[in-house]
Amino acid sequence: xxxxxxxxxxxxxxxxxxxxxxxxxxxxxxxxxxxxxxxxxxxxxxxxxxxxxxxxxxxxxxxxxxxxxxxxxxxxxxxxxxxxxxxxxxxxxxxxxxxxxxxxxxxxxxxxxxxxxxxxxxxxxxxxxxxxxxxxxxxxxxxxxxxxxxxxxxxxxxxxxxxxxxxxxxxxxxxxxxxxxxxxxxxxxxxxxxxxxxxxxxxxxxxxxxxxxxxxxxxxxxxxxxxxxxxxxxxxxxxxxxxxxxxxxxxxxxxxxxxxxxxxxxxxxxxxxxxxxxxxxxxxxxxxxxxxxxxxxxxxxxxxxxxxxxxxxxxxxxxxxxxxxxxxxxxxxxxxxxxxxxxxxxxxxxxxxxxxxxxxxxxxxxxxxxxxxxxxxxxxxxx
Amino acid sequence: xxxxxxxxxxxxxxxxxxxxxxxxxxxxxxxxxxxxxxxxxxxxxxxxxxxxxxxxxxxxxxxxxxxxxxxxxxxxxxxxxxxxxxxxxxxxxxxxxxxxxxxxxxxxxxxxxxxxxxxxxxxxxxxxxxxxxxxxxxxxxxxxxxxxxxxxxxx
Amino acid sequence: xxxxxxxxxxxxxxxxxxxxxxxxxxxxxxxxxxxxxxxxxxxxxxxxxxxxxxxxxxxxxxxxxxxxxxxxxxxxxxxxxxxxxxxxxxxxxxxxxxxxxxxxxxxxxxxxxxxxxxxxxxxxxxxxxxxxxxxxxxxxxxxxxxxxxxxxxxxxxxxxxxxxxxxxxxxxxxxxxxxxxxxxxxxxxxxxxxxxxxxxxxxxxxxxxxxxxxxxxxxxxxxxxxxxxxxxxxxxxxxxxxxxxxxxxxxxxxxxxxxxxxxxxxxxxxxxxxxxxxxxx
Numbered sequence: 001x002x003x004x005x006x007x008x009x010x011x012x013x014x015x016x017x018x019x020x021x022x023x024x025x026x027x028x029x030x031x032x033x034x035x036x037x038x039x040x041x042x043x044x045x046x047x048x049x050x051x052x053x054x055x056x057x058x059x060x061x062x063x064x065x066x067x068x069x070x071x072x073x074x075x076x077x078x079x080x081x082x083x084x085x086x087x088x089x090x091x092x093x094x095x096x097x098x099x100x101x102x103x104x105x106x107x108x109x110x111x112x113x114x115x116x117x118x119x120x121x122x123x124x125x126x127x128x129x130x131x132x133x134x135x136x137x138x139x140x141x142x143x144x145x146x147x148x149x150x151x152x153x154x155x156x157x158x159x160x161x162x163x164x165x166x167x168x169x170x171x172x173x174x175x176x177x178x179x180x181x182x183x184x185x186x187x188x189x190x191x192x193x194x195x196x197x198x199x200x201x202x203x204x205x206x207x208x209x210x211x212x213x214x215x216x217x218x219x220x221x222x223x224x225x226x227x228x229x230x231x232x233x234x235x236x237x238x239x240x241x242x243x244x245x246x247x248x249x250x251x252x253x254x255x256x257x258x259x260x261x262x263x264x265x266x267x268x269x270x271x272x273x274x275x276x277x278x279x280x281x282x283x284x285x286x287x288x289x290x291x292x293x294x295x296x297x298x299x300x301x302x303x304x305x306x307x308x309x310x311x312x313x314x315x316x317x318x319x320x321x322x323x324x325x326x327x328x329x330x331x332x333x334x335x336x337x338x339x340x341x342x343x344x345x346x347x348x349x350x351x352x353x354x355x356x357x358x359x360x361x362x363x364x365x366x367x368x369x370x371x372x373x374x375x376x377x378x379x380x381x382x383x
Numbered sequence: 384x385x386x387x388x389x390x391x392x393x394x395x396x397x398x399x400x401x402x403x404x405x406x407x408x409x410x411x412x413x414x415x416x417x418x419x420x421x422x423x424x425x426x427x428x429x430x431x432x433x434x435x436x437x438x439x440x441x442x443x444x445x446x447x448x449x450x451x452x453x454x455x456x457x458x459x460x461x462x463x464x465x466x467x468x469x470x471x472x473x474x475x476x477x478x479x480x481x482x483x484x485x486x487x488x489x490x491x492x493x494x495x496x497x498x499x500x501x502x503x504x505x506x507x508x509x510x511x512x513x514x515x516x517x518x519x520x521x522x523x524x525x526x527x528x529x530x531x532x533x534x535x536x537x538x
Numbered sequence: 539x540x541x542x543x544x545x546x547x548x549x550x551x552x553x554x555x556x557x558x559x560x561x562x563x564x565x566x567x568x569x570x571x572x573x574x575x576x577x578x579x580x581x582x583x584x585x586x587x588x589x590x591x592x593x594x595x596x597x598x599x600x601x602x603x604x605x606x607x608x609x610x611x612x613x614x615x616x617x618x619x620x621x622x623x624x625x626x627x628x629x630x631x632x633x634x635x636x637x638x639x640x641x642x643x644x645x646x647x648x649x650x651x652x653x654x655x656x657x658x659x660x661x662x663x664x665x666x667x668x669x670x671x672x673x674x675x676x677x678x679x680x681x682x683x684x685x686x687x688x689x690x691x692x693x694x695x696x697x698x699x700x701x702x703x704x705x706x707x708x709x710x711x712x713x714x715x716x717x718x719x720x721x722x723x724x725x726x727x728x729x730x731x732x733x734x735x736x737x738x739x740x741x742x743x744x745x746x747x748x749x750x751x752x753x754x755x756x757x758x759x760x761x762x763x764x765x766x767x768x769x770x771x772x773x774x775x776x777x778x779x780x781x782x783x784x785x786x787x788x789x790x791x792x793x794x795x796x797x798x799x800x801x802x803x804x805x806x807x808x809x810x811x812x813x814x815x816x817x818x819x
Contacts, residue, residue, distance in 0.1 A: 139785070142549075
């Protein structure tokens with residue numbers, strides 16, 4: 001719960017925050033413009049942030065534009081999420097060396113420096129919560145995730161300019177942030193460089209204490225409410241999150257699956273950009289010295305080998321693989337982990353080369369709930 | 384000592400059919416026994432008997448040039464042995480060898496066909512029952528074709 | 539600098555176990571007896587599995603085939619179907635393998651008290667049920683009859699034939715059928731559902747434990763239901779691609795189940811029936 005002592009800082013204050021975090025030993029990961037997109041890199045100063053940059057997102061389309069408005073966070077989300085920080089795309093699980101006659105097995109030491117997630121959107125914070133439900137909530141929690149999430153300092157920045165592909169409001173994950181952060185920033189409208197800062201933890205308060213600020217007034221809080229209100233109004237896509245689990249569970253033979261299979265390339269982009277996808281393939285390799293290394297790398301359920309069982313794969317068709325992804329994300333995830341796997345960030349819609357929209361697919365199935373793929377003959381003649 | 388009609392009515396092929404139907408079969412039936420090892424059915428020989436097994440098991444076998452004969456199915460008590468009397472050329476397709484001492488009701492095939500020709504209600508009821516058993520055996524045989532315990536077609 | 543989380547090796551790191559004995563059961567099935575080099579794994583229950591590592595080749599989920607409270611080495615019966623299982627099945631005595639476990643749901647032996655039990659297995663399916671069968675045979679109860687129906691391809695592909703004979707002597711109603719045989723075989727020839735046409739007790743109230751290829755489990759379940767066994771009382775052992783065994787890698791999902799956590803033993807009704815009939819899940 002944010003402390004009642006909210007403050008307002010300016011652009012220099014943002015810079016001080018970054019400096020302060022670095023001084024405390026955090027590797028600050030923040031948004032920067034690179035290769036035509038807003039991605040996460042290590043940052044040292046506020047000037048590296050995407051000041052004046054705005055994004056335009058549609059199904060299968062992502063563009064950036066630049067203006068003189070000086071807004072630091074006038075964009076929604078880029079293709080990357082902070083999942084990479086807590087759940088790296090490659091990790092060594094163990095190594096086995098042969099010591100003379102005996103084989104010794106050892107766990108690698110995870111000595112990555114603690115990170116600060118600077119500019120994590122509320123949907124990202126929600127995604128970390130969802131990932132935590134899978135990786136830390138298991139009977140055998142993932143040690144790397146547990147450590148890195150535990151040490152991570154989260155500076156969330158609430159959304160003022162959602163993209164057309166966003167639907168966080170449907171998933172209860174934005175545009176505002178209420179929990180699981182150390183500091184929450186809201187870029188207020190009006191003259192550039194005014195940020196309301198709410199505190200979410202003692203650590204957050206400690207870091208903030210080194211930054212020049214003034215106490216937030218009632219006007220400042222109203223300004224924040226306005227930003228969030230405008231963001232909510234700007235969000236156009238919706239998904240009925242409560243109805244989705246049952247809807248998909250009873251429509252596994254809906255003709256819509258064939259419809260989407262005709263468009264889906266099974267490229268797996270959606271799983272790559274999704275902040276909650278967690279499938280990982282385990283592989284073993286040996287070097288010439290006989291050291292065996294077991295590693296884990298991100299996998300995608302769109303890959304044919306994902307469902308391999310001796311003799312072949314279970315999910316051979318694109319139809320079955322798309323259906324697996326969508327029903328898992330919105331329906332069976334709830335059975336498995338107790339909450340939805342989707343946070344409404346819209347990345348899967350933006351980054352799908354075929355422009356497939358999960359909200360549209362859900363709506364299409366709901367519109368003819370109960371329809372079944374027909375097995376009727378295509379033609380019937382009396383003679 | 385059981386009446387022939389009771390013995391026939393006990394077998395799954397005739398169980399539940401009306402007495403009048405059972406009586407038609409009685410007229411073609413006699414009690415038989417076989418020692419273990421007896422070749423009840425001989426491949427290629429004229430097929431003229433329907434056996435309602437009462438006790439003991441029969442192995443359906445196929446002879447081959449070298450090696451022991453192969454067993455392709457075991458027919459057990461309360462089931463039925465022998466269909467080739469039903470359709471031309473009326474010749475056994477396999478051997479049927481008693482594994483245990485076998486007791487059965489042997490129903491003459493020619494007699495049964497004649498009664499079915501004369502009484503289509505009886506004929507239809509008989510064929511319905513026979514079809515059921517054949518369907519079940521075909522399905523089981525198809526499942527064995529899948530070679531479930533071995534290597535699949537994809538290996 | 540190591541933090542407290544790294545004092546324990548973590549759930550991905552295997553314990554070392556040594557092969558102390560091995561037996562070739564059939565042309566492609568081998569049983570290994572394993573003893574711990576490091577700390578032994580936690581006590582396991584019948585039906586659970588371990589992740590076995592053939593160092594340098596990979597890791598695979600294998601059911602535990604020893605009885606839960608039997609002293610001595612842990613037993614795993616492995617069928618050679620791929621690179622990892624091949625490496626395990628060909629392990630000589632003295633080989634060190636990796637082992638993580640025990641994982642998954644069990645057959646629920648405690649819940650069998652007072653119920654008649656039908657066990658239906660095919661192929662290597664008896665291996666995950668061997669621990670349970672030993673328990674049932676060695677702990678007879680007057681209010682519990684035990685029936686075992688076994689299917690195999692050929693007579694020389696039957697696993698644990700001597701043990702089945704022992705169970706028969708201990709009062710278990712055992713029947714075995716093969717797909718095809720030569721005339722030396724005096725047993726049943728036919729598919730396993732053909733020896734599931736009657737039970738020596740009322741199906742209602744009985745519990746069935748079924749393990750084998752999925753097609754065989756489907757057909758056996760239908761036969762059991764025809765015999766009056768309640769679908770909720772039929773327990774099947776399901777299998778999907780398992781890579782971590784600890785519900786973290788996402789591969790073993792089958793609808794709402796994570797089979798390494800919510801399975802492999804699942805009740806046939808309400809969900810498994812639909813899941814294993816629908817292809818491409």
